[in-house]
Amino acid sequence: AxxxxxxxxxxxxxxxxxxxxxxxxxxxxxxxxxxxxxxxxxxxxxxxxxxxxxxxxxxxxxxxxxxxxxxxxxSVALTVPKSAVLWTGTRSVVYVKLPDTTIPSFEFREVQLGDRLGDSYQIISGLEAGEEVVTNGNFAIDAAAQINNQASMMNKEVLLKDADHSEHLPDYTASTPIAFKKQLLELTHSYLALKDALVATDPEQASTLAATMMDKLAQVDMSLVKGDAHLYWMEQQEALQAHGQQIVELTDVEEQRRQFDFLSQALIKTIKVFGIPDDTLYIQHCPMAFDNEGAEWISSAEQIRNPYFGDQMLSCGIVQETIDKNYKNPPAAMPSAKLMAGHKH
The missing domain is CATH 2.40.30.170 (Efflux pump adaptor protein, beta barrel domain)
Incomplete structure (x- = not known):
């Protein structure tokens, strides 16, 4: 057996x-x-x-x-196919189709899994019999939810309308060991190689280099950071793993670029929060990426080489921030509204 x-x-x-x-x-x-x-x-x-x-x-x-x-x-009353389940750390989530909607709409739902039964999982809680779940394309739905600031794997809590939507990151630069910062810098170097493959519009090379980055990610020793810093790293690690693995598996360069955007967001937060031991990095922004939604990326040089357009608009973008070993996050302002959890869409 x-x-x-x-x-x-x-x-x-x-x-x-x-x-x-x-x-x-x-x-x-x-x-x-x-x-x-x-x-x-x-x-x-x-x-x-x-x-x-x-x-x-x-x-x-x-x-x-x-x-x-x-x-x-x-005696199992309810199961879902394995492909319906997305994993984010200790959480298991599915996307449930909302009934009676003109435009297909889906709700982010956390579920408690039981035993694996062949190609399915037993559902202990979180779903009702008869509800429809997404079994293919759930990563694309999750990506769209992130863009629209809705509940997703990376964004469990959703900000209230008219609340302070500016992002206030913690600052663990002083307490983070140099050894951890060096590992993050090595991870960033593997990211930069992936970025260059997307600048060259080379999906096969991007997939290979994303796999290299995932190997580097696995080598980061999370035991070096403690307490809230440890928990924050675990959140970013989940996002880096999820979107990096998508780039490994995807073959369409535009889909890879979309995942690279999410990957960049997580890594930018990481290096801002924990700091780097040396070197200088540039956070660059293209306002025209993804139909003028805009997107950021990390570069080791001030010169713009756009990974979202490649040769089509190689120099489209600006340097938004410069990060070196002395970089500090601005202090958090007092929030004007509480976070609302469990938002449905």
Whole structure:
């Protein structure tokens, strides 16, 4: 039995099986032993059953096909396909289609998952029977939600209308160890290589370099930062991982550029909040990206080389900020309104 199936198997569990040698007969057996060790090559554990072999019909080494009767699976009321679930740290989320809308609309919903059942997950809470969930294209919906400041994987809380929408970042530059800052700078260097691939409009190279960046991300030692700084890094790490992996998997350069925008937002926040040990970086802005929505990116040089347009508008953009080892975030102003959670769209 594969390790994912072991939680459903108990001593005494009933198994029915057949054998091609006796095609018209179904045999019943009970699990009498479960190997406590997992085979590291097959990721499976041996299961032994005891069968009453009356008449000696069953012979050693016969081929048999067995089915485990799983009482839990029989009682599962609600499941969703694996492809419907997005992961963000400890949270599992789905997008639910809203009924009776002229334009297709979807709601961000956190769910509690139970066991994996083949290509599906059991839903413990968060969904009702009959609700429709998105199984393909959910990353695109999530990206659109982020753009519109709605609840999403990166933005669980949504700002009230007329509230202070300016972003006030924390400042952990003084307490962040140099070792952590150096790791972030190495991560940024891998990001810069990815940026250059998008400047060259080379989707294959962008995918390869995004994979390199994901390797660098995995090497960042989060134990070096503590308390609120540790929690803040975990949030940005989730965003970097989610959007970086999308660039790895996508083949269309315009879709890669959209994910690169989200990736850039997370990395810009990261280097502002934690700081860099040396070097000088430039936050650059193109006001025409994505139908004049605008987008930022990080560069190691003041000269504009636009990753969102490439040769079409290579020099479109301005230097918005300069970040060096002495950079400090401006102090946070008092918010004029509270955050509202659970906004539906």
């Amino acid at each position: 594969y390790e994912d199936d072991l939680p459903h198997i108990r001593l005494g569990s009933q198994i029915t099986f057949t054998t091609p040698a006796i095609p018209d007969q179904i045999f019943t057996a009970r699990v009498s032993f479960i190997d406590p060790l997992i085979n590291p090559q097959t990721r499976a554990a041996a299961i032994r059953v005891t069968v009453n072999n009356l008449g000696g019909l069953l012979k050693p080494e016969m081929l048999v096909y067995g089915t485990l009767k799983n009482q839990q699976a029989a």
